[in-house]
Amino acid sequence: MTQIKATNLQKVYHVEKLTYPVLKGIDLSVKQGEFVSICGPSGSGKTTLLYTLSGLEPYTGGSVVLFDKELNLYTDSEKAKMRSHDIGFVFQMFNLIPNLTVYENILLSSVLGTQKSKSEILDVLDLVGIKENNDYYPYQLSGGMQQRVAIARALINHPKIIFADEPIGSLDYKNGLSIMQLFKKLNQELNVTIIMVTHNEDTTKYGTRTLHMLDGKVIKDENSN
Secondary structure, three states, rough: OOOEEEEEEEEEEEEOEEEEEEEEEEEEEEEEOOOEEEEEOOOOOOOHHHHHOOOOOOOOOOEEEOHHHHHHHOOHHHHHHHHHHHHHEOOOOOHHHHHHHHHHHHHHHHHHHOOOHHHHHHHHHHHOOOOHHHHOOHOOOOHHHHHHHHHHHHHOOOOEEEEEEEEOOOOOOHHHHHHHHHHHHHHHOOOOOEEEEEEEEEHHHHEEEEEEEOOOEEEEEEOOO
16 A cells, blocks of 8 residues: 655755755655665755655645645644654654653653553553663663664554654664664564665665665665565
């Protein structure tokens, strides 16, 4: 089943009297259960593509159909509901609330969707390998552990798609490797679609498909396996 379909997708930024085209007519579709890596040099448009596909940023031209509905036709409340139930986000910076414990960070996210029981929250923390640290505060955790909390937060409402923007960009090699292995496990065992921006082509081997971007266009679309 196709979950995302972009047709002639365009994004232009206007700064004063200057115009900066960032996405230049991209066509792509993503099916349920794919693990898509978007890679390319800085300025190629990969993060902008991720944000427009997920509805975090509006696009200038073309169309994006997400879950069988044109994104521009979603109301604000429908977009909010979709972000609470159907999609999850993982960013380079973990964005955890520092004065809340691991458990409380996940609880807060679940309240924004459909509030989960304590056992459900502990189960998702167990899934990402951090259940025993549920009463820790973010400052007591390593970067890799904090990213696992961020992934648990993205998973708690059982999303159909996870959008990840440079999820290991601030981690060392060992922690980055463990996070990529976790993403692969979640994709294979839960059939969660993952769309990930990465600057490191070595990480694309964990996915099923790689989009190579350059100058606002997808120049190569290949299976990773």
